[in-house]
Amino acid sequence: MLDRLRTLARRAGLAATRCPACGALAHGEGPLCERCAERLAPRTGGYCPVCGEIFGDDSAVPAVCPDCLHEPPPWDRLAFHAVYAGGLRDLILHFKFNGGYGHSRLLSDLAKGAAARHLTEPVDGVVPVPLHRRRLAWRGFNQSSELGRAVARGLGVPLWNRALERTRYTQPQTRLDHKERQANIKNAFAADTAAMRGKRVLLVDDVYTTGATLRECARTLKRAGAAGVDVLVLARTMS
Ligand SMILES: [Zn+2]
Numbered sequence: 001m002l003d004r005l006r007t008l009a010r011r012a013g014l015a016a017t018r019c020p021a022c023g024a025l026a027h028g029e030g031p032l033c034e035r036c037a038e039r040l041a042p043r044t045g046g047y048c049p050v051c052g053e054i055f056g057d058d059s060a061v062p063a064v065c066p067d068c069l070h071e072p073p074p075w076d077r078l079a080f081h082a083v084y085a086g087g088l089r090d091l092i093l094h095f096k097f098n099g100g101y102g103h104s105r106l107l108s109d110l111a112k113g114a115a116a117r118h119l120t121e122p123v124d125g126v127v128p129v130p131l132h133r134r135r136l137a138w139r140g141f142n143q144s145s146e147l148g149r150a151v152a153r154g155l156g157v158p159l160w161n162r163a164l165e166r167t168r169y170t171q172p173q174t175r176l177d178h179k180e181r182q183a184n185i186k187n188a189f190a191a192d193t194a195a196m197r198g199k200r201v202l203l204v205d206d207v208y209t210t211g212a213t214l215r216e217c218a219r220t221l222k223r224a225g226a227a228g229v230d231v232l233v234l235a236r237t238m239s
């Protein structure tokens, strides 16, 4: 029955495909159904282009926040798709807890879109935020590497999967406050100096929470000689 409907739709020139987010038949402009296109719309205004801090009005022109004016983070720009909430949060959690198989294609497309919208300078390569090998063995995959691979392919640059390593096992950041997170993650990474020297790097992670991990990674890359760092995440939490 469905096959016949699809054939009929094809003949009628209607591209009836399944929405990659919810599985409903989609007839819209893009691949997503109308409802998901709305739920998963990118954030186009009301944020800081340096740290991604979200401001109340999503139609406001992006503006550098006071924190970034006083003490800029160790990167130039942050690209993100949208706020970590609702449909996007569900997709990311599903992706993480299904070994990267849930919605990986869709999330990669959102990440590539974020890179195209937010980044102003070309990058030489992509570095994912690494997991410690103990956590990697337990989880089986690194979600940042999966995203990083797709973004690198989309940008036509190499994925440097081994350029940054987590050398110290740290406790999960979720139960720590901002200060504790920074102390917990300090000196937890090491970067390949020969590979990073003079390079403009795009650092990729799935979610930006307090930015403590990304800050430490970016600092490590710069200490190893990277000429510049941009950051790309799928989602930014509201602080
Ligand atoms: Zn849908």
Ligand SMILES: [Zn+2]
Pocket (backbone or CB within 6 Å): 048, 049, 050, 051, 052, 053, 064, 065, 066, 067, 068
């Ligand atoms: Zn900011």
